[in-house]
Amino acid sequence: MNYGYVKVAAAVPRVKVADCKFNAREIEKEIIIAEGKGVQIIAFPELCVTGYTCGDLFAQQLLLEEAEMGLIQIVSNTRQLDIIAILGMPIAMNGVLLNAAVVIQKGKVLGVVPKTYLPNYKEFYEKRWFTSAVDVSERSVRLCGQVVPMGTDLLFETADTTFGIEICEDLWAPIPPSSSLALQGAEILFNLSADNEGIGKHNYLCSLISQQSARCIAGYVFCSCGFGESTTDVVFAGNGLIFENGSLIARSKRFSFEGQVIISEIDVEHLRTERRVNTTFSACRAHCAPGEAVRVFTEYVNSKELNLTRCFDPHPFVPQGVELNERCEEIFSIQVSGLAQRLVHTAAKSAVVGISGGLDSTLALLVCVKTFDKLGWSRKDIIGVTMPGFGTTDRTYTNALDLMNSLGITVREVSIKEACIQHFKDIDHDIDVHDVVYENAQARERTQILMDIANQTWGMVIGTGDLSELALGWATYNGDHMSMYGVNGSVPKTLVKYLVKWVAENDMDEASRMTLLDIVDTPISPELIPADENGNIKQITEDLVGPYELHDFFLYYFLRCGFRPSKIFFLAVRTFKDVYDEETIKKWLQTFFRRFFNQQFKRSCLPDGPKVGSISISPRGDWRMPSDASSEMWLREVESLA
Template identity: 25%
Template sequence: MKIALAQLNPTIGDLKGNAERMLKFIAAAKEQGADLVVFPELSLPGYTPQDLLLLPDFVQECGAMLRRVILPATRDIGVLLGLPLPGASLAPHLFNAAVLVAGGEVTGVQAKTLLPTYDVFFENRYFQPAPRRAPISFRGVRLGVTICEDIWNDKAFWEDVRYPVDPVEELVAAGAEVIINISGSPYHYGKQALRLGMVQALARHHRRPVVYVNQVGGNDDLLYDGCSFAVGPGGELLARCRPFAEDLALVNLGEEARAARQVEPFPPEDMEWVRKALVMGIRDYCRKTGFRRALVGLSGGIDSALVAVLAAEALGPENVKCVSMPSRYSSSRSVADAASLAYNLGVEYAVKPIEQVFAALLGEMNGGGPPRLDVAEENAQARIRCNFLMFMSNRENRLLLTTGNKSELAVGYATLYGDMAGGLAVIGDVPKTMVYELCRHINTLRPQLIPEAILTKAPSAELRPDQKDTDSLPPYPLLDFVLKKFVEENCSLKEIVGLLAAEAGLPKELVGRVSAAGEEQAAAGEEGAAVQQILDLTKVVERIMRLVARAEYKRRQAPPILRVTSRHFGDGRRMPIAQRWSSQSSL
């Protein structure tokens, strides 16, 4: 059997547009002699439709579009696609279904069994699990059809499984000869290596070929890498699609064809994957929301430089405008660096000093007295810049892209109604250390695109004289390590301090003896010095945790944040704002 892997980039809710894109894939698959073309999870409405699924008209129109557009195109080819199907009543009694269409009619249906409710998923809000699992016969082959999460429960691969049911195991026991998985699996750095390894292990475990078809594209904050592929019963790669692009790949599951086929492996995951993900995220967000042009406040620092580079690639430099808005505290070096970058990119560039407005505001608010150099005056500069940028955004119909990174958003070092204002947070899930990695990588692709001075200068918001980020924050490598463990991995204070202590070569047993409040008196000698180091580490980690908790209200008001790590600030992390839990008690 020849199966075409149709890696689709749908727009959520654009049923007609999605169906028309599917017809093009079907036509291309026919030309290549495919017996069956497979589309991703909920490919007709786009994944994930969220509360559109609560609208009866939306669900009904999905079915109508299937009948009007897709069915007539399947006279001589099979099509497997995803859409919501009503159960006994509408949501939350819908099925997340895979529908097999052939000969102009529906010939098989399999609903999703395992409904994830962790991370960014809320599927039991809309769907009910499949009541049964059975292979679907097509042209003499028994297909074991699964949907996304259904293959993520192999007890031979995972130490702990989330669900009591293993759909693949049941399908194989019922005679499935080929496992097909239609998926809407969001990307984060490191995801593809895990996903490919898991599917290869699944194929080897059940001695069955596996065809995995994933959605591609950006839908709001979630980025889908695609990376659809097929593996043989021994886990060998038989076909694959490109990452971060619509694609069509054909796999012939015949024994002779399998033996003869050699497929180039996926490229290793590195910063190029993150770069492509963010570029795709900007491009799709603009395309799907109707924006053609973008606006970036360019400070001369590394964060805004990265956003400008990504935006220029995503939209074309002719569609990006960068604006420098120096204040009395902006260094001449930063202003020059911003201009150099804009020139290198070939984008429109403007300089709009904020001094006159800032001076007038200080005169009004300080009663004619001297500047106080406090947080209010620092934030005022960011908010003045926001007003400038939003004025240009409105007048020129440009999407304003924010430039704050994940490290800043985590600890609250981004200004609400200032540099946090905009329509899309491009690097809000990129830690500061990764910002540097990305910029260095970009300069290997286009040498000296980002001026070296931007990469080597000490990070500074330049909101007061001689300001440096390290005046108020730990060094970024330490900060990002703690944030990864705390935010992404849910580690406790004691666990994080233990990891830092071990890295510093301190005795592990001492960590458990040191209280979170630092009440233990340091003993004399080497042990006393080690205890003091642990106390110092504890204070740093405690402070970071407090900053993360206090900044929750800010993050709630941030624009959508493109996700590239395993846990981003958004639906994947839901914390109360008014709360008093502290990890200190766990040390």
């Protein structure tokens, strides 16, 4: 299976201005390299057969004839290859000259796309030599002895995708041709360019491509001229850029003196899912798309074995590099703003939080502290309640008290042991049987205490459960599952850890910082089972339900991308190959799907809480699913995995 991936390439060949034979050889060389690496579609820069900087030589008949001979040479020498190539060259017809993209495959010219917008300002003088596509009425052209379709509305259909083409300045127009092509069905857009360099221009270009690929919900492959073009007045760096729905997935080395082939895979299956989900895209297609495009069918080729070159972040919810600090601040601010509005609206006098010494309750407490500080309210009106039970360890108990004291909130301690013992007597449950009754009774007792303290103090119970727990149903129904406002409800577990660490390292007193860092290093546990003989945590969550980094990976690609189990497994095996073996990944993937479907009833009645990222499972927001939906198809596919 290729899992919906289409392997594409942006080529930046060496050129010699006006030496078509040399340029044709270099183009051939890069086509052969790409074919050998399984590339299905490769694009070359604008006017690469002649060189972009020929100037008034474009008026020379010899140059135009040699350009066509160069194309014939390329077509002939690559006729045994399956790969589709998109080349830039001048095409003369009926007294005009077109700056065009030519699509070839297996010895045939499939179609010609002329440039629409010809720059004629500053260093550009294209109207001196070329005619715009809008001024040409012909719909076909004779090229290399073949009569082929021509136009800006050509869509090329392969067995795996549909693609369209625009040329350089087209992208810079207020409404690029690629917008129309995308609305008519193009999933991958290719741009043949001769974009020259200037200070700051490259970043602007990347921003432009990113935005266009995002608006079009498409892959975007951009390739521009490099070494060998004339440097009389400008310099060309050779930009090969591949974007997918706003994200850069591959790029060339700029200012290289050698030819380059930049290869990556565009996930067309994901793009199709995004388009189906995005109702704005379909609405725009219905109202703004022009007339029916001309569809050009390419030769069918057998799919090669997928050799994926893309890398996938093992922690897709966690920002990387320089973005981490900025993103953590933004997420934290969203949580704070959400809670502030709810407190002000309800005229609450206090915020009540159960503090366990674990990550989730710590993050909820930090959100409360920041919210009260921002509102100018006293931290003493935050009531932190530690409720030691049968499984509470000295480490978490001490951390809970130390953190509450260092933050200056009101501390209350209410042991749940006696109340639970009485409850077990009332329902005739053996206290030595540590089953689900034993565990859930403790969680519900804690929730009752918090709710009643909130009533006492005219306050609100602030929920602590996170996105990952809610996805797996790792919460006691009407226990820690319930609150009056859940500030962590759309924050995944892997991100909670980074958020707490970020707060610890930014604007926090030393005592609080040390406690927070120890909480980050504490094993994740509900602490509902008594500790071992050494007082250490005995019940470790990740031993029971699986590693949260795996579950968050599964959750992201299942909900955000709509991937099927086999594709998620394929990506997980590649991404975690040095951490987990295939059997382990399969085991926890099965657990994920079983629990996700079976525990929907808990998510169907979640308390309010702010959405902070691209995924939420609120029944009022992103995820509406019947509580009795069958998981059979998903589990059957997991079971069939090798």
